[in-house]
Amino acid sequence: xxxxxxxxxxxxxxxxxxxxxxxxxxxxxxxxxxxxxxxxxxxxxxxxxxxxxxxxxxxxxxxxxxxxxxxxxxxxxxxxxxxxxxxxxxxxxxxxxxxxxxxxxxxxxxxxx
Amino acid sequence: xxxxxxxxxxxxxxxxxxxxxxxxxxxxxxxxxxxxxxxxxxxxxxxxxxxxxxxxxxxxxxxxxxxxxxxxxxxxxxxxxxxxxxxxxxxxxxxxxxxxxxxxxxxxxxxxxx
Numbered sequence: 001x002x003x004x005x006x007x008x009x010x011x012x013x014x015x016x017x018x019x020x021x022x023x024x025x026x027x028x029x030x031x032x033x034x035x036x037x038x039x040x041x042x043x044x045x046x047x048x049x050x051x052x053x054x055x056x057x058x059x060x061x062x063x064x065x066x067x068x069x070x071x072x073x074x075x076x077x078x079x080x081x082x083x084x085x086x087x088x089x090x091x092x093x094x095x096x097x098x099x100x101x102x103x104x105x106x107x108x109x110x111x112x113x
Numbered sequence: 114x115x116x117x118x119x120x121x122x123x124x125x126x127x128x129x130x131x132x133x134x135x136x137x138x139x140x141x142x143x144x145x146x147x148x149x150x151x152x153x154x155x156x157x158x159x160x161x162x163x164x165x166x167x168x169x170x171x172x173x174x175x176x177x178x179x180x181x182x183x184x185x186x187x188x189x190x191x192x193x194x195x196x197x198x199x200x201x202x203x204x205x206x207x208x209x210x211x212x213x214x215x216x217x218x219x220x221x222x223x224x225x226x227x
Contacts (some may be wrong), residue, residue, distance in 0.1 A: 002155065005153070036218075041220060042220050043117065043203055043218025043219050043220050044156075044218045045135070045218070045219075046215045089155075089156065091156075093213060099213050100169065100171070100218070101156075103155040103157075106155070111166045
């Protein structure tokens, strides 16, 4: 059973608008969360992270929100750009479980010009 | 070369073959990882090496045999694989052995087992 789920396999958004990617988790021991971005034929690259002691972390156009009570996190990209078209993975780890990363299945984002 | 490189990028092998995947990191990192991504499944951690020592084996079948001769190189030796082992195999590295440090991924080897 998947502990980290990205229920939307794909998302299409107009350039300049907001992209919202969602991720749900089931393991309450998870205390650190990350987003990775992957272009075709390349490996995933780290985008942004958040610790469970925070509910928001912002880095430029990217903001991650964490709702621990709902076991839900989201990634907001504002404004979306064509270069943001990629697959986005959320990942979670638990210090109590050796900090192994558990990944979601990914959401493919297409930003239309 | 910079970052994390993997060779070959594509590999087709029969179930009786023996092959090896190679990963090299040029970042001076001390930890290296193997991940597997099967079709329509999330990325799964296979092995972790810290300072050349294996610290994690995520219940991986013995037909996958990792080797880490030094902190810069990581191999995955494959033998008697099954068609369901067809997947994208990704290597990653991180500066420290604390797994929350940012992991840098290679482009992956796409493996097809016939």
